[in-house]
Amino acid sequence: MSHGDELIRLSAADLAGRLAAGDVSSVEATQAHLDRIGAVDGAVHAFLHVAGERALDTAADIDRRRAAGESLGELAGVPIAIKDVLVTEGMPSTSGSRILEGWIPPYDATPVRKVREAGLVPLGKTNMDEFAMGSSTEHSAYGPTHNPWDLERIPGGSGGGSAAAVAAFEAPLALGSDTGGSIRQPAHVTGTVGVKPTYGAVSRYGSIALASSLDQIGPVTRTVLDAALLQDVIAGHDPHDSTSIADPWPSMADAVRRADVAGLRIGVVKELDSEGFQAGVRQRFHEALDLLERHGAEIVEVSTPNFEHAIAAYYLILPAEASSNLAKFDSVRFGLRVTPEGGGTVEQVMSATREAGFGPEVKRRIILGTYALSAGYYDAYYGSAQKVRTLVQRDFESAFANVDVLATPTAPTTAFKLGEKLDDPLAMYLNDVATIPANLAGVPGISLPVGLAPEDGLPVGIQFLAPARQDARLYNVGGALEQLLLAEWGGPLLDRAPALTTHELLATEEGAV
Amino acid sequence: MSEISAEQVAHLANLARIALTEEEIAHLTTELGQIMQAVEQVSRVATPDVPPTSHPIPLQNVFRDDVVGDNVLTVEQALSGAPEHDGGRFVVSAILGEEQ
Numbered sequence: 001m002s003h004g005d006e007l008i009r010l011s012a013a014d015l016a017g018r019l020a021a022g023d024v025s026s027v028e029a030t031q032a033h034l035d036r037i038g039a040v041d042g043a044v045h046a047f048l049h050v051a052g053e054r055a056l057d058t059a060a061d062i063d064r065r066r067a068a069g070e071s072l073g074e075l076a077g078v079p080i081a082i083k084d085v086l087v088t089e090g091m092p093s094t095s096g097s098r099i100l101e102g103w104i105p106p107y108d109a110t111p112v113r114k115v116r117e118a119g120l121v122p123l124g125k126t127n128m129d130e131f132a133m134g135s136s137t138e139h140s141a142y143g144p145t146h147n148p149w150d151l152e153r154i155p156g157g158s159g160g161g162s163a164a165a166v167a168a169f170e171a172p173l174a175l176g177s178d179t180g181g182s183i184r185q186p187a188h189v190t191g192t193v194g195v196k197p198t199y200g201a202v203s204r205y206g207s208i209a210l211a212s213s214l215d216q217i218g219p220v221t222r223t224v225l226d227a228a229l230l231q232d233v234i235a236g237h238d239p240h241d242s243t244s245i246a247d248p249w250p251s252m253a254d255a256v257r258r259a260d261v262a263g264l265r266i267g268v269v270k271e272l273d274s275e276g277f278q279a280g281v282r283q284r285f286h287e288a289l290d291l292l293e294r295h296g297a298e299i300v301e302v303s304t305p306n307f308e309h310a311i312a313a314y315y316l317i318l319p320a321e322a323s324s325n326l327a328k329f330d331s332v333r334f335g336l337r338v339t340p341e342g343g344g345t346v347e348q349v350m351s352a353t354r355e356a357g358f359g360p361e362v363k364r365r366i367i368l369g370t371y372a373l374s375a376g377y378y379d380a381y382y383g384s385a386q387k388v389r390t391l392v393q394r395d396f397e398s399a400f401a402n403v404d405v406l407a408t409p410t411a412p413t414t415a416f417k418l419g420e421k422l423d424d425p426l427a428m429y430l431n432d433v434a435t436i437p438a439n440l441a442g443v444p445g446i447s448l449p450v451g452l453a454p455e456d457g458l459p460v461g462i463q464f465l466a467p468a469r470q471d472a473r474l475y476n477v478g479g480a481l482e483q484l485l486l487a488e489w490g491g492p493l494l495d496r497a498p499a500l501t502t503h504e505l506l507a508t509e510e511g512a513v
Numbered sequence: 514m515s516e517i518s519a520e521q522v523a524h525l526a527n528l529a530r531i532a533l534t535e536e537e538i539a540h541l542t543t544e545l546g547q548i549m550q551a552v553e554q555v556s557r558v559a560t561p562d563v564p565p566t567s568h569p570i571p572l573q574n575v576f577r578d579d580v581v582g583d584n585v586l587t588v589e590q591a592l593s594g595a596p597e598h599d600g601g602r603f604v605v606s607a608i609l610g611e612e613q
Contacts, residue, residue: 106590242575337596351532386565442569
């Protein structure tokens with residue numbers, strides 16, 4: 001294994017340790033990841049934009065500051081990939097949409113600013129379903145991302161680019177956004193770790209909004225400790241986001257380092273442990289629970305009867321909020337402008353621009369949201385959905401009265417084939433059955449790998465959920481389970497992923513852009 | 514609840530300012546009908562005694578002093594992504610059509 005190959009397989013924490021010890025420079029680490037991107041991203045297509053030169057400049061600056069004895073953040077010099085939903089000063093930010101093609105924002109989103117201030121090195125922007133609407137990245141206007149475990153399969157969505165980037169060792173860390181599972185479901189299908197923090201833990205300032213009452217920014221990594229270190233960097237109150245939580249946060253990294261499940265009460269959600277889930281997904285889920293039980297956790301069954309209505313409520317609330325948020329793409333202040341033949345009024349220009357600039361899923365949800373909010377239907381649809389939201393929150397409250405965390409499989413199946421569900425929006429929406437309740441209630445969730453499904457050899461994730469503001473509980477149980485599984489497996493799950501280089505040519509021929 | 518018609522979809526598209534093609538309208542009419550059927554279950558459980566929740570974490574409105582913030586764009590920055598501007602303002606086509 002070459003030096004570069006070794007560097008890209010390090011966790012962010014280990015790489016940070018090597019950087020701090022002076023064994024390796026940030027320029028070397030950054031170059032190793034850029035080389036990896038050059039070698040495999042033609043096949044994976046995790047990135048929409050790679051900012052190689054600027055990344056190397058940033059890395060060189062960190063190396064200089066470290067050499068000068070400056071005190072730097074724990075992750076200083078470690079490369080990171082950024083989901084294209086976050087605006088980045090000087091780097092294109094499209095949210096996966098044609099309507100923002102080429103737009104270079106004049107400012108950084110708060111999580112991006114915090115990442116830069118902590119000395120991390122942004123490598124570029126990652127692919128996603130257009131405006132984060134989807135579970136497969138197939139709705140990206142720039143072509144899908146391919147799952148590094150099997151290039152013919154989906155990497156999950158909407159943050160498939162961020163998950164695939166860390167799974168393919170193109171970056172040790174990435175930022176994602178989770179509105180209904182867009183961090184956790186990609187983690188599940190790519191054998192990686194993803195965390196949706198408590199709503200309001202991480203500022204949404206500069207995050208291109210999908211559904212403002214559901215969106216949350218979070219870490220995408222290969223280890224639980226790396227996710228904790230990244231959450232410690234990006235979380236915290238931001239006056240630029242009025243929904244940002246003002247309370248201080250404990251260190252999530254400490255929670256991982258002290259992880260211990262002895263006496264922890266884990267509730268298994270009965271409604272999400274059913275026949276509708278793939279056999280191998282359930283098998284690995286229960287094996288993980290057994291392992292935790294053998295190490296002192298107490299496993300109890302809990303019932304959340306209103307979760308079955310969560311998807312329905314979500315697909316009213318999300319389109320309603322999205323139809324309002326996406327009204328800003330009006331061809332006036334940024335992005336695309338299409339003028340109809342022979343000119344037209346500003347409204348006709350707007351309509352022509354939005355027809356050309358939005359993809360089919362975005363149009364579907366805008367129209368659905370406009371319908372759900374229209375006079376005469378508002379109470380029946382949007383109003384009812386908000387009531388279901390109350391019922392889902394009550395289910396969480398009564399469950400958390402008896403247990404410390406909840407556990408579910410992260411998604412019903414392993415990665416499906418690209419194209420398989422593209423023409424069936426309802427089937428696509430069902431992917432998010434286990435992840436959506438957390439967004440409706442604002443509670444935090446983590447997904448981490450628990451093995452490969454025996455029937456198809458593809459990764460399976462377990463999801464833990466905790467009460468709002470108790471993100472540290474997720475890092476405790478996640479960190480403990482990860483250590484137990486590593487001891488059982490003798491190494492990380494991703495060591496079992498196929499080498500990508502043999503697939504490169506094939507995918508290039510397929511026309512993966 | 515009511516079925517969705519092609520006329521309704523066309524009206525919604527107009528409200529949402531998306532110039533959908535006839536083909537898109539036909540396709541969306543079928544799809545929206547199916548999706549609405551699937552989500553209508555919310556009205557069965559949303560009984561009058563359940564209060565609605567608009568936001569996941571209880572919050573109060575946030576106020577600050579009415580002074581210039583630290584995140585103000587310059588005119589140049591604000592116009593930097595505009596499809597058309599005159600150096601100080603966004604430029605758009607006519608607001609009113611001939612018949613108006």
